[in-house]
Amino acid sequence: MPHSRATDPDPYLPDHGARGFVVDHYDLRLRYRVEPNRLEGVATLAVRALEPLDQVRLDLAGLRVSRVEADGRAVKYTQRGRALRVRPPRPLEPGGTVELAVTYAGNPGPSRGTWGEVGWEELTAGVIVAGQPDGAPTWFPCNDHPGYKATYDLTFSTDAPYTVVANAPVRRVTRRAGTRTWTFERTEPMCTYLATVQVGRYDVVALGARGEVAREAEQAADVTHDLDRHDELFEVFEGLFGPYPFAAYTVVVTPDDLEIPLEAHGASVFGANHLDGERGSDRLVAHELAHQWFGNSVSVRTWRDIWLNEGFACYAEWLWSEAGGGPTADDLAREHHERLAALDQDLVLIDPTPALMFDDRVYKRGALTLHALRLTLGDDAFFGLVRTWTERFRHGHAATADLRALVREAGGDTPGGGDDGGGATGSALDDLLDAWLERTALPGLPPQPEAPRPDLRERAARRP
CATH class of the missing domain: 2.60.40.1730 (tricorn interacting facor f3 domain)
Incomplete structure (x- = not known):
């Protein structure tokens, strides 16, 4: 390639x-x-x-x-x-x-x-x-x-x-x-x-069956406790997003505290304050792993499109919560929508400006955009779109225009969708994306479909 x-x-x-x-x-x-x-x-x-x-x-x-x-x-x-x-x-x-x-x-x-x-x-x-x-x-x-x-x-x-x-x-x-x-x-x-x-003065040991972790000896118990669901997380993400894109995955835990974790190609780095034995950073562990698909394998061409990296990774946190028995992605989406609605409406998602490219509103509004697409398309079409995204642009670059084109493919030109109640016309999908991506005002979320949504863990286990 x-x-x-x-x-x-x-x-x-x-x-x-x-x-x-x-x-x-x-x-x-x-x-x-x-x-x-x-x-x-x-x-x-x-x-x-x-x-x-x-x-x-x-x-x-x-x-x-x-x-x-x-x-x-x-x-x-x-x-x-x-x-x-x-x-x-x-x-x-x-x-x-x-x-x-x-x-x-x-x-x-x-x-x-x-x-x-x-x-x-x-x-x-x-x-x-x-x-x-x-x-x-x-x-x-x-x-x-x-x-x-x-x-x-x-x-x-x-x-x-x-x-x-x-x-x-x-x-x-x-x-x-x-x-x-x-x-x-x-x-x-x-x-x-x-x-x-x-x-660092790290010991590198196996992290379940799907990775390794580098940490100092005295951190061993805390890190092992906080990452004890790593294999489960990995399986859910591979089931929803497609095969892990790299040869290895390493979690590094520094002895110093860090303000935020960070992703690198094939690795995630956390501070001692993130993996401290209290399991308070589960969502961050999921977020950084998700970046291996979204941002690291499928990368943006310019920083204007950073919402693609952070929106997908943030939405992966909500999907992991739903699959892992916590609040559903819809519960979390509506909670964060309410919070965003109370903040300034001065950010355009597809061009947040350098000063705001790491603003938390980019992360959350990006995730909300994806949830709105999921509700509109239905789960079958939405997760098919996600797997096509990670496969088509694997080890390459993609832009918002590429996602728009893929959404049109997934939605088609006539109402439809899977057996979970989704479906929309191509023009309706364009209007939805225009509202979320190009305008400052926060759109409302689509309603939940009447049909019961299939279990995410079962969906992940099917691995198309």
């Missing part, structure tokens, strides 16, 4: 990324010393031109480049601010390729901007990398645009007492003097902001 490509600068991050080329593959060979927070590395990028190209502009923040090679030959470069500009030895025509090897080093730290501190951040003992939305350049040179995907190889050396978790399964670990080197399998195609390394 050809990797996705962007067509324009992202309007929320216009100074990131470049449209004239795509990086098909990143090979990162890094060495990190924890105590001085010193990162050294060579990043080798397989660059392919999309249009005539005499210069490659990469994003890199806070780290200093000492050498750049193009196809094995040293070439000239300039580095100003977060822009690294490299001139290949010859201009590239569309489809032409060059391999750039960038040697760099420094003391990495988070970038600071609209969304606070993002990217590489030191913990009490180790490192957390939270790249969304603009933190990837804090630890490797890249074409930092959500509309691009590439595969990754990572080799990471660090002090021997520390464990490294990344986006793919470990291929091998080698020890030399006081260091260990972790070599990871090649990833599936992923966006730059989803690339991560997590460094």
Whole structure:
């Protein structure tokens, strides 16, 4: 499958990324010393031109480049601010390729901007990398645009007492003097902001039958208690959303408290305050796992469409509640609808603006949009749509327009739907989406269908 490509600068991050080329593959060979927070590395990028190209502009923040090679030959470069500009030895025509090897080093730290501190951040003992939305350049040179995907190889050396978790399964670990080197399998195609390394004094153990968890030894009892339904959660989501899209899934639990959990390709990261033995973060555990389908496998082309990531993940929380014996998705939807109705009505879901892209209203209104679709289409058509979404755009990109087209497919041009009472005309579905996505006023939710809704757990167990 050809990797996705962007067509324009992202309007929320216009100074990131470049449209004239795509990086098909990143090979990162890094060495990190924890105590001085010193990162050294060579990043080798397989660059392919999309249009005539005499210069490659990469994003890199806070780290200093000492050498750049193009196809094995040293070439000239300039580095100003977060822009690294490299001139290949010859201009590239569309489809032409060059391999750039960038040697760099420094003391990495988070970038600071609209969304606070993002990217590489030191913990009490180790490192957390939270790249969304603009933190990837804090630890490797890249074409930092959500509309691009590439595969990754990572080799990471660090002090021997520390464990490294990344986006793919470990291929091998080698020890030399006081260091260990972790070599990871090649990833599936992923966006730059989803690339991560997590460094800590972690034990990595099995998480049921469907994953692993990295946590410190003293956290073992609390984490085991709070994740004891992980296999059940995994089975429900695979039944509703389709097969898990990646080679592995790792939950990382830092010894530090974190403000919010975060997702990465093939991994979720929680703070000690989230998995503390009280099982108070069940919905967040479900939310971050759901992102593996919605956001990480099926990714947005631009940040304007972030509601697709967060709306699906938030709605997955409600589906898990319903399947797990808690309040139904409809109960939760109507509760959150009432709360949203009392808040300012100044947000357009398909273009929330950079300042509001992580506003909780984006998450909840996105989930409500999906619930309105479920009530209108009926469960059979709605969950068929969801599985088609995750299959059709697997390891790629999708936009709101793609969802609209899929909704028209699911709804057809005449009333209908499944045996659960759904169904709507194509024009009615367009009107429904217009109201939820393009207008500031909060629409009302459709009524519950009169026919009883099939049990979600039974639906998940059928696995079409």
